[in-house]
Amino acid sequence: MSQPTQEILSDDILIRRVPPSSDSFATVAPTGTGRLRAASQMMSVRDNEDALSCSLLRLTSPIQLLENLRSQQIDPTGWQVCAFLVHDVHSLEFEVEFSPITGSDIGHCGIRTPLQGGPKFQNAKAKRLAKLTIILNEEEIRDPSRIHALFK
Amino acid sequence: MKEPSTALTREEAAFQAERFSVQHTEGLYVLSRTESRSWLNAIKSKILKLRDLKAGWDSYGANPVDIDSIETAIQLVCELAAVTGICEPAVSATPSGHAALTWSWKSGTRELEIEMLPTGKLQYCFSDDVDPQSDQQGFTQYPAQIAVLLTTA
Numbered sequence: 001m002s003q004p005t006q007e008i009l010s011d012d013i014l015i016r017r018v019p020p021s022s023d024s025f026a027t028v029a030p031t032g033t034g035r036l037r038a039a040s041q042m043m044s045v046r047d048n049e050d051a052l053s054c055s056l057l058r059l060t061s062p063i064q065l066l067e068n069l070r071s072q073q074i075d076p077t078g079w080q081v082c083a084f085l086v087h088d089v090h091s092l093e094f095e096v097e098f099s100p101i102t103g104s105d106i107g108h109c110g111i112r113t114p115l116q117g118g119p120k121f122q123n124a125k126a127k128r129l130a131k132l133t134i135i136l137n138e139e140e141i142r143d144p145s146r147i148h149a150l151f152k
Numbered sequence: 153m154k155e156p157s158t159a160l161t162r163e164e165a166a167f168q169a170e171r172f173s174v175q176h177t178e179g180l181y182v183l184s185r186t187e188s189r190s191w192l193n194a195i196k197s198k199i200l201k202l203r204d205l206k207a208g209w210d211s212y213g214a215n216p217v218d219i220d221s222i223e224t225a226i227q228l229v230c231e232l233a234a235v236t237g238i239c240e241p242a243v244s245a246t247p248s249g250h251a252a253l254t255w256s257w258k259s260g261t262r263e264l265e266i267e268m269l270p271t272g273k274l275q276y277c278f279s280d281d282v283d284p285q286s287d288q289q290g291f292t293q294y295p296a297q298i299a300v301l302l303t304t305a
Contacts (some may be wrong), residue, residue: 017211024198024203026242032260039254040265046215047248053212067212080210124277124289127265131281141246 002122004044005022006056006098012086013057013147014096014109017065018042018135027137028080038082040130045121051097051110053122057083059100059107062141081141085151092125163224189233191240198243199225215249224268225251231295237303241266255302264301274298 018038021027028036045052055065062083066076078142084097095114100106111129112121202217204224209216225243232238240254251268261281264272269291277289278301292298 017230024201024243026244026254029242029254029256030260039242041244041246041252042210044246044248046213049213049247072208072211074211077244125264127279 004098004100006059006100008056008086008096008098008109009085010085010090011148011151012096013113013151014054014055014081014086014089015057015065015081015083015128015136016043016052016133017060017069018080018082020080030056031131036080038130038133038135040083040127043126043130043133045126047107050121051099051112052126054084054096054109054111055105056098056107056109057144057147061106061144062136064149065105065121071104072113080137083136083140083147083150084129084133088132089129092128094121094129161184161210173222175238192229192233195229195233195240195243196226199229199251202245203241205245209245212247214245214247217245217251218270220250221250221268222270224270224272225253227305228266228268228274228298231252232299232302235299238299249281264298266298276301 019025019027019042021039027039027042029039031037043052062081065081066079068081071074083138088096089096089111096110097110097112099108099110101108134150136147139152179287199222202222203219205214205217205218207216208214229241239255241255244252244254246267250270253266255264255267257263259282262279264276265277266276271273271292273293274295275289275291278287278300288301
């Protein structure tokens with residue numbers, strides 16, 4: 001059976017979970033505009049991993065993404081969600097591949113290098129991508145329609 | 153031959169007040185810290201807490217943090233704490249299970265990240281949003297190279 005397809009547009013928004021940040025373990029960093037962004041380590045992959053997991057906002061809501069933590073026996077309290085634009089992923093010469101996880105994350109995507117057999121997802125570029133993310137506040141998590149305004 | 157003066161100059165007194173030892177011969181000052189930086193113990197505790205991160209701590213399959221990487225991070229901060237002008241880093245971890253330290257410049261545009269590999273090597277990545285041409289990345293096993301990046305970049 002072939003993989004379901006989904007056209008991913010340049011102005012689509014992607015979201016990804018970010019673990020709780022604390023004084024002793026920084027998972028977010030301040031932006032110049034008074035908001036928070038994901039720390040670059042939170043936008044990196046493991047050595048043996050070739051794609052960075054994220055979800056398409058129009059198919060997976062931030063609340064759903066956080067609720068999915070329960071299936072891993074993780075309490076979502078304190079967890080955050082960062083958002084970023086497909087356009088910015090493309091500007092770093094990565095591509096977004098739709099790879100839905102039936103039942104739990106129908107908007108799941110992987111960010112990877114477009115080159116067949118080329119270099120894997122480069123964590124140095126993850127640093128650039130992290131700087132283009134925005135950590136969503138509670139209102140934006142509850143009402144995702146507010147998220148688009150962040151990238152206007 | 154003129155005997156060297158034992159009186160401290162105003163600058164030497166200021167350095168001593170900031171807990172540096174000052175030795176000088178003709179024209180050469182050697183400064184070294186006589187006490188550890190106040191932030192050193194707090195940072196060491198934060199780095200040790202990385203041991204508490206379990207497999208999957210980022211919910212995307214991250215590895216637990218390697219103990220050798222944690223030890224390398226502690227050694228690095230101990231060495232850097234003795235260098236003038238280096239402040240407290242943020243402590244984090246990578247999904248590969250490596251301890252990570254980040255220094256952000258006050259301007260908010262420059263950042264240096266160090267990832268401690270279990271082999272003892274340090275993977276560094278310096279970025280400057282205003283001047284991307286000055287970005288640097290690579291590997292080193294010498295804390296002194298990191299100190300140079302932090303104090304001269």
